[in-house]
Amino acid sequence: MDTRIIKIGFVICGMLFCTSNAQSQITLEDCIKIALENNLDYRGVTLDTKASEINYKQARQGLFPTVNFDYNLGQSSGRSLDPFTNDFINQELTFSNAGLRLNATIFNGFRIMNQIKQNRFRLYAAQMQKEETKQNLILEVTLTYIQLLNSRDALMLAKNRFQTTEEQLKRIQVNYNEGFGNPAEYTDIKGQLAIDRVGIINAENELNFVNQKLIKLLNTNIEEGSVVNSFSDLDTIKAYGYSVDNVYNDALNNLATFKAKQHSIDAAKTSIKVARSYYMPNIGLFGQLNTNYSSIAETFQDTGMLIKETGDFVRINNQDVPVLRNETQFQGQRIGYSDQFDNNLNSVVGLSVNIPIFNGFLAKNKVSLQKIELEQATVDLKNTKWLLKQAITNTFNNMEAAYERYHAFKNQADAFKESYRINKVKFENGVSNIVEYIMSKNNMDTSQLNLNKAKYEYLLQVKVLEYYRGL
Known part of the structure; x- marks a missing residue:
């Protein structure tokens, strides 16, 4: 076989492999998109919004009159009333009747108009609740994504720690096998290697837990390794440029939860008007078109x-x-079905007035209940604002603390890194003992883990604040 064909085949396979790897990479934006398409909680809220749309449409259609058609066909035996002659008879007969009825409301205390407004506000509230669920889902996916990056970096640090300890173990083992050096150093480094191995197990378990959490949010299976880092400036930690008041004011203007609760208050206000309409008379028009049939006519x-x-x-x-x-x-002759329907046709047109005089305090209680609902909605909004202010303040304090910890751990990591470098050289040249080396190595590894944790914690708190600002 021509070697050029073999080379071309390898190139094509390599290109396909790279392409498949590129396609399998999932960014934060991809995670958010998948979650919005698949998350069951978000889909449930979407269905609730559609139901509110139908309720609003139904309220508007309440302005139209109702038209109903009735049709009956049956058989009677024994003593009964002949629908044709209205005489009592005692024989078997087949009967049928049909009717067309129309009812139209002229006035009912503006109940229908207020019900339309009420359902419109409820629709707005449902739409804002859907948007709130969307914002919360995006935030939760983002935070879980950051936790995944943090867990993955922690696993990488744990593996690097294990690899470094393993290299030292191999070096000491050579001297141990040849009878040189202190045997305690060999056993101490073996114990440290076991500790580092446990660190890898714990880090892998944490990574799997966070990955499963992300899978639950996305409602689809993803490989942990396919998630890529979407933050280009992750290692550049800058001070946050907004105050607590800035974040709170932006939250009041942009978060969907406040808009949803305000629409709920508007709906509750309109509900009071609906309840008050039960004090008012109902005026309506009605019309009927009736006919019947009797088999003995x-x-x-x-x-x-x-x-x-x-x-x-x-x-x-x-x-x-x-x-x-x-x-x-x-000579008698039976009247046909269609002829009877034509001959027996009659119509009714009228005006109905229903004036409530006493209905067991139904209207009064309805108004009282709706006033309570309005007060509950108002209290709920005030409580939400208060809780939000507390949450923003706590998040802001955690963000500032994480910022300070990051810089403190950065200085600590730089110092312990240099200390480890010195102790490593001294240990490898027999100037220091294993205790000093392991202590120096643990200090460097711990400071690096703390630095990494503070970095992701700061990023997480910033993302929460940006969520509050409506971004």
Whole structure:
């Protein structure tokens, strides 16, 4: 086979491998997009919003009159009322009736108009609740993403610590096998290697936990290694440029939770107007178009005259002469189904007025309950503002503390790194003992872990503050 074909094949395979790796990389923006598409809680709130849209549409359609068509078909036997003649009969019959009814509200204390406003505010509140859930989901995904980066860096540091200790163990083991050096140094470094191994196990477990948390938010399986760092300036920690009051004022203007609660207050105010409409009279128009059918309904036609004896007699010339009479003869004919529906058609048009006089204090209690609901919504908004101010203050203090810790740990990490470098050289040249080396190494590793933790904690607190600002 031509070697050029083999080389081309390797190049193509390499390109496909790189392409597949590039496609599998997931950034923070990708995580947020996946979460908004798949997260079950967010989808549930979306369905609630659609339900509110339907309720608002239904409230608006309450302005239209109601039109209903009724149709019945049945069979009766025994004593019943003939729907055609309204006479009592005792026979089997088939009956049917149909009716078209229209009802229209003219005035009911503006109840329908206020119900429309009420459902409109509820729709606005539902939309803001959906936006609030979206903001919370984005924040939670972002924080979990940052925790994942932190856990992954902690695992990398734990592996580096293990590798460094393992290299020292190999160097000391050579002297130990040849009978040189202090045997205690060999066992001490083996013990340190076991400690470092436990550190890797703990770091891997924490990373798996955070990765599963991210999978739950995204509602889809992702590989931890596919998540890439989207923060280009992660190692550049700058002081936060906003105060607590700045963040709080921005939160009041931008967070969807406050808009949702304000719309709930507006809906509660309108609910009071709806409840007060039960004090007012109801005026409406109604109309009906009815007809019916009976299987025994008949029409009769004159078929001629018939002379019949009455059973009476008159005496004429001392002779009994029977009394005769003329009797008209009729022939019955069943009336057809469609003919009866046309012949029995009747219509009704009227005006209805319903004036509430006493209804068991129903209207009064409805108004009282709606006033309580308004007060609850107002208190809820005030409480949310108060809790938010506290949360922002706590987050701001944690952010400042993390900023200070970061710089303190940075100075500490630089100092312990130099100390470790010196002790490593002294230990490898036999000038210092294993205790000093391990202590110096642990100090450097711990300071690096603390520095890394403070960096991600600062970033996490900043992202929370940016969320409060509505970004």
